[in-house]
Amino acid sequence: MLQLIGFDGDDTLWHSEDYYRAANEAFAAILGRYVDMGDAAVHAGMLATERRNLKLFGYGAKGMTLSMVETAIALTEARISAADIHRIIELGKDVLQHPVELLPGIAEAVAEVAERHAVVLITKGDLFHQERKVAQSGLAGLFRRIEIVSEKDADAYRRVLGEFGLAPGQFAMVGNSLRSDIEPVLRLGGWGVHMPYHVTWAHECEHTLAGDESRLLTVTAPAEIPAAVARLDACAAAA
Numbered sequence: 001m002l003q004l005i006g007f008d009g010d011d012t013l014w015h016s017e018d019y020y021r022a023a024n025e026a027f028a029a030i031l032g033r034y035v036d037m038g039d040a041a042v043h044a045g046m047l048a049t050e051r052r053n054l055k056l057f058g059y060g061a062k063g064m065t066l067s068m069v070e071t072a073i074a075l076t077e078a079r080i081s082a083a084d085i086h087r088i089i090e091l092g093k094d095v096l097q098h099p100v101e102l103l104p105g106i107a108e109a110v111a112e113v114a115e116r117h118a119v120v121l122i123t124k125g126d127l128f129h130q131e132r133k134v135a136q137s138g139l140a141g142l143f144r145r146i147e148i149v150s151e152k153d154a155d156a157y158r159r160v161l162g163e164f165g166l167a168p169g170q171f172a173m174v175g176n177s178l179r180s181d182i183e184p185v186l187r188l189g190g191w192g193v194h195m196p197y198h199v200t201w202a203h204e205c206e207h208t209l210a211g212d213e214s215r216l217l218t219v220t221a222p223a224e225i226p227a228a229v230a231r232l233d234a235c236a237a238a239a
Helices: 016-029 039-055 061-075 080-095 107-113 127-137 154-164 178-188 222-238
Strands: 003-008 118-124 147-148 171-175 191-194 216-218
Touching: 003 154, 003 178, 016 039, 016 080, 039 061, 061 080, 107 118, 107 222, 118 127, 118 154, 127 147, 147 154, 154 171, 154 178, 171 178, 171 222, 178 191, 191 222, 216 222
Parallel strands: 003 118, 003 171, 118 147, 171 191, 191 216
Antiparallel strands: none
16 A cells, blocks of 8 residues: 655645746847847757756756856857846746745645645755745645655655655655656656646656556646545555
8 A cells, every 4th residue: 555645846736837937938038139039949049058057056946047147148149238147147036036826725635645644745946945935835744754856766766765664666656747756756666646737847848658657647636636646545555
């Protein structure tokens, strides 16, 4: 039977990607004064810079902001003004200070799951930013443990399970990202509940999961999570 249920943070418990999208739109408006934003290569260049910098800056608004500055300087051949560089930095600060808005019904869903299982929060991103969001969410008291990791891969999940003394088959992860929340857990032998968010960062869309994964359920709203976890629990017990 399932002994531990993990929950993702951004875009599973609270809204996040919308703020990054707004920052990117504002960034495009600034950059549009210098280059043709209709050129797909411009957008591809920004994503490529973000991906290249992940190993240096990690995930989150700070890394995004530094990548924006680097992209702006490169694409404008250093013609961008100091005033516009400052505007880009302010975009990053706005993302870091955005309000924490829970998805409707998620607090109730986590509380219901926590009545039957130990629950943990496993999220990635900038440490200070994630800590602030957890504190402001009002959900911290529901979790047995809060893990803020630099990358959500098989090693990260294996470490958490090892600290709880659990096998992968006793664990299920709930999240919006197939790449970070679901695929590593399924590959270890665990279970997953996928709750897609209405927008997803392109980097998180890359995965190798098939459309008929037997250890995965998909839900459309937080209210469906407890029932999905119960179904996986029954499957785990049968297995």
